[in-house]
Amino acid sequence: MDETRITRTIDLDADLAEVWRALTDPALLASWLGDEVDLEVRPGGEGTVVDGGERRRARVDEVDPDRRLALSWWPEDRSGPASTVELELEPTAVGTRLVVTETLAPHAATASTGRWGLRLLLLSCCLAPALVRM
Amino acid sequence: MNDGLDAVFAALADPTRRGLVARLVREGPTTATDLARALPITRQAVVHHLQALGEAGLVDARRSGREVRYRATPEPLAEAVGWMLQAGARWDRRLDRLRERVEGG
Numbered sequence: 001m002d003e004t005r006i007t008r009t010i011d012l013d014a015d016l017a018e019v020w021r022a023l024t025d026p027a028l029l030a031s032w033l034g035d036e037v038d039l040e041v042r043p044g045g046e047g048t049v050v051d052g053g054e055r056r057r058a059r060v061d062e063v064d065p066d067r068r069l070a071l072s073w074w075p076e077d078r079s080g081p082a083s084t085v086e087l088e089l090e091p092t093a094v095g096t097r098l099v100v101t102e103t104l105a106p107h108a109a110t111a112s113t114g115r116w117g118l119r120l121l122l123l124s125c126c127l128a129p130a131l132v133r134m
Numbered sequence: 135m136n137d138g139l140d141a142v143f144a145a146l147a148d149p150t151r152r153g154l155v156a157r158l159v160r161e162g163p164t165t166a167t168d169l170a171r172a173l174p175i176t177r178q179a180v181v182h183h184l185q186a187l188g189e190a191g192l193v194d195a196r197r198s199g200r201e202v203r204y205r206a207t208p209e210p211l212a213e214a215v216g217w218m219l220q221a222g223a224r225w226d227r228r229l230d231r232l233r234e235r236v237e238g239g
Binding site for chain 2: 019
């Protein structure tokens, strides 16, 4: 299934425990995840994330220490789509790799199919090359 | 892979089909006859291309009286593109801040 999702991979010059702490310690998490973050990182924990002027409710779905954190979030006023976020860590020779995947919740898509990811990529390439280069 | 992906690849790999989608987006619902007028191919060939685009979900056909008008159906794509651009840009900013945080000492 080709869903609407984005992925980012970064290699950090920091050890796994330190990066995990940045994902789970409330004060550290608040320093990067958004402008205002109030989220309890434990399975089922809920909170609020304000970022880019948007206020969202968030829920922690999965906590696998030093490996994986999964959460769902949606606009507090429900005017926009919900999505899921997976943050996965793995040690590298020099530090830690973080892979972030955010996936638009299936019910949030207005389309009749879930194949938009590839379609939009292809359509963007032929109709709006400037857009995909942004 | 699945049939849907194959259909999208097949539909948009052809420059004539890309041109048809672009025209429908720019000009709105249009008949195959009008589309063919600007092209060095027959109306039947245009219809064939439009059918391929229709199977890929990029175009739909509506009958009005005796004519059939073809319309681009890019709204879900536009929404998805918008979401991806915004979500991607936000993660780029967040990950910049995270890097500063954990590497900055």
